[in-house]
Amino acid sequence: MSSVSGVTGEEREDLSRAESREIRRRSRRLLLELLRPMHGRLWLTFVVVVTATAAQVVGPALIAFGVDQGVPALADGDPVPLVLAGAGFLLSSLLGAVLIGWFRILQAKISQDVLFDLRRRVFTHTQRLSLDFHESYTSGRIISRQTSDLDSIRELLDEGIGNLISGGFYMAFTAVALVLLDAPSGLVLAVAILPLAGLVRWFQVRSQRLFRATRVTSARVIVQFVETMTGIRAVKAFRKEERNRETFGRLVEDHRAANARVFRLFGTFDPGLVLIGNLTVAAVLLVGGMRVAGGELAIGVLLAVLLYVRRFFDPMEEVAMFYNGYQSASAALEKISGVLEERPTVADPAAPVALRAARGAVRFQGVEFGYRNGKVVLPRFDLEIPAGQTIALVGSTGAGKSTLAKLLSRFYDPTAGAVLLDGVDLRELHPKDLRRAIVMVTQEAYLFSGTVAENIALGRPEATREEIVRASQAVGAHEFISRLPHGYDTDVNKRGGRVSAGQRQLLSFARAFLADPSVLILDEATASLDIPSERAVQDALQTLLADRTAVIIAHRLSTVAIADRVLVMERGRIVEDGTPADLIAGEGRFASLHAAWRDSLV
Amino acid sequence: MSAERLSTGRALARLLPFVRPALPRLIGGIVAGLLAGLVALAIPQVLQVLVDSALQEGDSSAVLPAVLVIVGLGVFEAVAILVRRWLVLTPNTRVEASMRNALYAKLQALPVAFHDRWPSGQLLSRAVSDLNLIRRWLAFGVVLLVVNGVTVIVGAVLLFGINPLLGAVFLASALPIWIVAMRFEKRYSRAARRSQDQAGDLATAVEESVHGIRVLKAFGRGPHALRKFERQAEELYGTEMEKARAIAFIWRWLTLIPDGTLAVCLVVGAVLAAQGALTPGELVAFFATATVLRFPIESIGFLLAFTLDARNATDRYFEVLSEPVTISDPEDPENIADPRGRLEFRGTRFRYPDAAAGTPDLLDGVDLVLEPGETVALVGLTGSGKSTLTALPSRLYEVTGGAVVLDGVDVRRLRLAELRRHIAMAFEDATLFSDTVRENVLLGSEDRSEETLAEALEVAQAHFAYELPDGVETVIGEEGLSLSGGQRQRLALARAVAAKPSVLILDDPLSALDVETEELVEAALRRVLASTTALVVAHRPSTVMLADRVAVLEDGRITAVGRHSELLATNEHYRFVISSLEDDDELDDEDARDAESGERDGDRDETSRRAEVSA
Structure with a gap:
């Protein structure tokens, strides 16, 4: 694994030459992959834009022809050259117009196809990446990969590349036409290219630095803004508005100043281009005018040359701008390619084993778990849970309870040994069967935008409304759902702020109930419930857990009563294992925990 | 549009x-x-x-x-x-x-x-x-x-x-x-x-x-x-x-x-x-x-x-x-000359603007008085409007009927800055800002001395702040150090305490704490609550114990006010919400059994009563 593979080194600024080369190679590979399927269309687009540009460039030459040949010929009574020139002009402009329209659509289609493919890839890949990746790579970063980074690629694809190609060819064709019409004028243009290249180079070097500065200042504005809006209650309650205004005003001013510096650069670059262009026109006029006066050059040709020179500078600004778009888009693509290079540590099996109806017998066989850095969380252990048994997992924070639960639900894979369901290694189980058989409910009960019913149906998308209602009734959520403005069809987002934490947990219980797994894992899933709700949930659990395997983690010892067996964990080891009654009667850790809990009730 | x-x-x-x-x-x-x-x-x-x-x-x-x-x-x-x-x-x-x-x-x-x-x-x-x-x-x-x-x-x-x-x-x-x-x-x-x-x-x-x-x-x-x-x-x-x-x-x-x-x-x-x-x-x-x-x-x-x-x-x-600012300073504001912290809900009503037509108001005429220095626990079912009620005194939401009165003045007659200086809150979800611990805790304080900070951290049992990499100058939040839920909650509590308000409003302030820490915080908090008016939203009996009186919120009204033990004995709804005993029959059974034998209560209580195992 190299020092910059995946997302490592994403925030580093001191990349070595070899490292940046590797990153560039990676993102280029991604780009080629994205473009490969539209190979044919790309060539078509290329031909279209080149032809369209060529058609536009012909114009002045035809004017020259018309003026120099058509006028005298017409004066002699021969309309043919003029008609040719006029028809040619009309034809070329028609061709140019049609092709340019076509090119715009072809380009948009390619751009949208690439974006769609890329969006899909990043989204799918993000979903496939394991939890350990999501835990270390913050949500904000993965979201901005899929939003603002994709935006900058879109900008480049939508405008940048098309402008670059058509602009570049426009300039090239114009130069060629100029040389063909009148070589000395071409020479003048060649000389003018030198200061032009110098100006463009100067602009690129300076603008790159200044653009980067605007991205930094804008990120700070965004952070302050989002923090204020998400914490608006606290802002108001503690009268932070005035101070916030000052802070925000300062950040906005920094951003403004950074922007102003960029614009000042443009303010110099743009007139610089015009100046070079105008001086070139003057120089061409000097060279051409002397020869026209000397009778060596036709007036029409001089006119065409002047038109060409003037047009030559038109796309300059766009070409220079392309470089900036390219800079930010390639930075974005580099980051995206890094995310796509990450491999899920919990990978789908190559040859999945099907398990249609799991009984729910679980075995941890010589299982060991540690983090990448070598820190062992769960030392080697064996554990057998017969089908249908309900286990309460007890112990202090950091004892490894959640880790054990995550191994069982295959959010993590063990570093040694295997977790087996009905004798099948979870790593070999078909992902669909695995998720149908084992479901975990955690403390954070996340609701997706959509209706209450849709959120519950996430447990089993094909469930009927009746089944959804039954699941809600079973966990005691039906009552509050019925009181919502539109019952089960209430949009949770519209009231998202007002579905309380406890109600959210009830909904996620209903979700799990509906999923009807053979193994159910509850990790602190009742922490926010009030007492009556907890009671309802516990009643439901009594029935729900009767014929299925369950692992329950809870701070509240009340859960223990519905367990067949209690496991006490300490520093990653299972230190006690027995029926609740036996353990309470004994003198171990659980007996003292139980005593402490009894005291706290008084 | x-x-x-x-x-x-x-x-x-x-x-x-x-x-x-x-x-x-x-x-x-x-x-x-x-x-x-x-x-x-x-x-x-x-x-x-x-x-x-x-x-x-x-x-x-x-x-x-x-x-x-x-x-x-x-x-x-x-x-x-x-x-x-x-x-x-x-x-x-x-x-x-x-x-x-x-x-x-x-x-x-x-x-x-x-x-x-x-x-x-x-x-x-x-x-x-x-x-x-x-x-x-x-x-x-x-x-x-x-x-x-x-x-x-x-x-x-x-x-x-x-x-x-x-x-x-x-x-x-x-x-x-x-x-x-x-x-x-x-x-x-x-x-x-x-x-x-x-x-x-x-x-x-x-x-x-x-x-x-x-x-x-x-x-x-x-x-x-x-x-x-x-x-x-x-x-x-x-x-x-x-x-x-x-x-x-x-x-x-x-x-x-x-x-x-x-x-x-x-x-x-x-x-x-x-x-x-x-x-x-x-x-x-x-x-x-x-x-x-x-x-x-x-x-x-x-x-x-x-x-x-x-x-x-x-x-x-x-x-x-062009959105209208519906909650703003009054044109001719009044002052509270002598802030003592008497908070009164007077026929207070509230409904959310998108509530379904034909439903009753969420708060349907709440009457409750908190005398200066008194601590009242607010108890009610999930979704009964407790959190909404706590947001009304400092006008985070505006009452849709009735009034909230602070020291004899309708809160709508006070300038917002003054009102919010008198009332400090700790929310269910502890919102901290990306700033130093010091700035976060002293956010609402006029007195920015070292003692205020230390005192507030002491009350919230947030001593861990001193052990952070840069102590209380450590930047937390978005781009700084991330804290656990319990730590965030304690800092949010410290912030409310440090503001030294005349009215303190705490929305389930100890929910993320384990039993041992909770006990320590409660002991320290009692000292503050002794002299400060406080409204505390409570989900468990241990939090209720902080209060002098308990108010029960049911169907949008305060249906009972009293001491914990009184309400437990007389109010069925209260028992339903807080004590977790299934119904009267079982309560009677339980009482009878408890009378017979003090030894046997373990198993039954475990099924129902809420508690946390300390870390």
Whole structure:
């Protein structure tokens, strides 16, 4: 694994030459992959834009022809050259117009196809990446990969590349036409290219630095803004508005100043281009005018040359701008390619084993778990849970309870040994069967935008409304759902702020109930419930857990009563294992925990 | 959005108040831009003179002066553009900054109810991308619109001057261009607004797929989420292609019409020249001028799209800025001369604006008095409106009936700053800001001394703050150190305590703490509560113990007030909510059994009573 593979080194600024080369190679590979399927269309687009540009460039030459040949010929009574020139002009402009329209659509289609493919890839890949990746790579970063980074690629694809190609060819064709019409004028243009290249180079070097500065200042504005809006209650309650205004005003001013510096650069670059262009026109006029006066050059040709020179500078600004778009888009693509290079540590099996109806017998066989850095969380252990048994997992924070639960639900894979369901290694189980058989409910009960019913149906998308209602009734959520403005069809987002934490947990219980797994894992899933709700949930659990395997983690010892067996964990080891009654009667850790809990009730 | 859409001009005119300070320089910029445009038009005139007067006769001596004139004009054009840029750009960044600050100030002033409705992503896109677009439009769109417009008109007049017939041909092309532009506006503006909204929805889908990743994984619903995402992405794809087709349409015509006109002009001009009605110099000047006009005409499509985008951005901006601030300082505020902390809910009613018609108010006439120094626990079912009630005294939400009275003054008669100085809150979800621990804790304090800080951290048992890498100067939050839920909750509690308010409102302040820490915090908190009026939302018996009295919230009213033990004995609903014993029969059973044997209670209580195992 190299020092910059995946997302490592994403925030580093001191990349070595070899490292940046590797990153560039990676993102280029991604780009080629994205473009490969539209190979044919790309060539078509290329031909279209080149032809369209060529058609536009012909114009002045035809004017020259018309003026120099058509006028005298017409004066002699021969309309043919003029008609040719006029028809040619009309034809070329028609061709140019049609092709340019076509090119715009072809380009948009390619751009949208690439974006769609890329969006899909990043989204799918993000979903496939394991939890350990999501835990270390913050949500904000993965979201901005899929939003603002994709935006900058879109900008480049939508405008940048098309402008670059058509602009570049426009300039090239114009130069060629100029040389063909009148070589000395071409020479003048060649000389003018030198200061032009110098100006463009100067602009690129300076603008790159200044653009980067605007991205930094804008990120700070965004952070302050989002923090204020998400914490608006606290802002108001503690009268932070005035101070916030000052802070925000300062950040906005920094951003403004950074922007102003960029614009000042443009303010110099743009007139610089015009100046070079105008001086070139003057120089061409000097060279051409002397020869026209000397009778060596036709007036029409001089006119065409002047038109060409003037047009030559038109796309300059766009070409220079392309470089900036390219800079930010390639930075974005580099980051995206890094995310796509990450491999899920919990990978789908190559040859999945099907398990249609799991009984729910679980075995941890010589299982060991540690983090990448070598820190062992769960030392080697064996554990057998017969089908249908309900286990309460007890112990202090950091004892490894959640880790054990995550191994069982295959959010993590063990570093040694295997977790087996009905004798099948979870790593070999078909992902669909695995998720149908084992479901975990955690403390954070996340609701997706959509209706209450849709959120519950996430447990089993094909469930009927009746089944959804039954699941809600079973966990005691039906009552509050019925009181919502539109019952089960209430949009949770519209009231998202007002579905309380406890109600959210009830909904996620209903979700799990509906999923009807053979193994159910509850990790602190009742922490926010009030007492009556907890009671309802516990009643439901009594029935729900009767014929299925369950692992329950809870701070509240009340859960223990519905367990067949209690496991006490300490520093990653299972230190006690027995029926609740036996353990309470004994003198171990659980007996003292139980005593402490009894005291706290008084 | 209002049903009748403003005209684009009217919609954009709303920017005027913000643009006014920059107006002189903006006008200066337009003038400079006009000068540059006119100079560009002057160059062909020089060519005409040169061609007709000198070149025809083979007199090369006239070339050099003409070239010098053109050099002069060329330099002048460049300088004019330089001046235009420099005049316009800085003031425009100021316009953008002032609009951004105004939006931010407005959003801070808007009530919490507004923020409930608006996802922060939608607000952010207005504050960043929309304002960015408006600024660019002011810097380029407006200037180019005026400059190009005038340039085209003057150019057309010049073309008339060169030859009326050619000028007329050229001018005739304006009509089809106008028609094309109008059709484009209709097609493009519809798609543009829709694409902005769809992009927002897609971003929301991304956000949810990341924040809800555990749920999606736990149920194996990744493919489900992907299908939904793909559907939205396809919709956006369709809209973007619609935009692209509109753009292709206008590009096609804006290339064809001017070029076609030029072809006609070529034939007409050549015929005129052959008849001797037009000099070669005039012919040269005509085409040179027409070429100068090419870009201004072509730019119409781009400027139109730009203007429409700016109009949408302006609409989106003012959608927020024109929201009424429903909770603000009264016109003639009263003062609390002697803050003692007597808080009274007087027939207080509240309902959310989107509550279903026909349902009773969430708070349906709450009557409750907290005497100075008294601590009252608020107990009720999930969803009974406890958190809403706690938000009313400091006017985070406004009562919809009745009143909340602090020390004899209706809270609506007090300035917000004063009111919120008297009342400090700790919320269910502990919101901390990316700043140092010190700044976070002393956020609402007048007294910023070391003692206040230490005392507050002591009460909240947040000593861990001193052991952070930089102690209390450690930056936490967004870009700093992340804290556990329990740690955040304790800092939020410390913040409320440090404000030394006369009324303290705590919404389930100890829920994330383990039993041992909870006990320590409760002991320390009692000292503070002894002298401070406090309203404490409680979910468990241990929190209730902090209070002198308990108020039960049921069906939008306070149905009982009393001591914990009294209510436990007399109030069925209270027992249902807090004591977790299943019903009266069982309570009786239990009492009977407890009387018989104090030893046997373990198993039964475990099934029901809430407790936490200490860490």
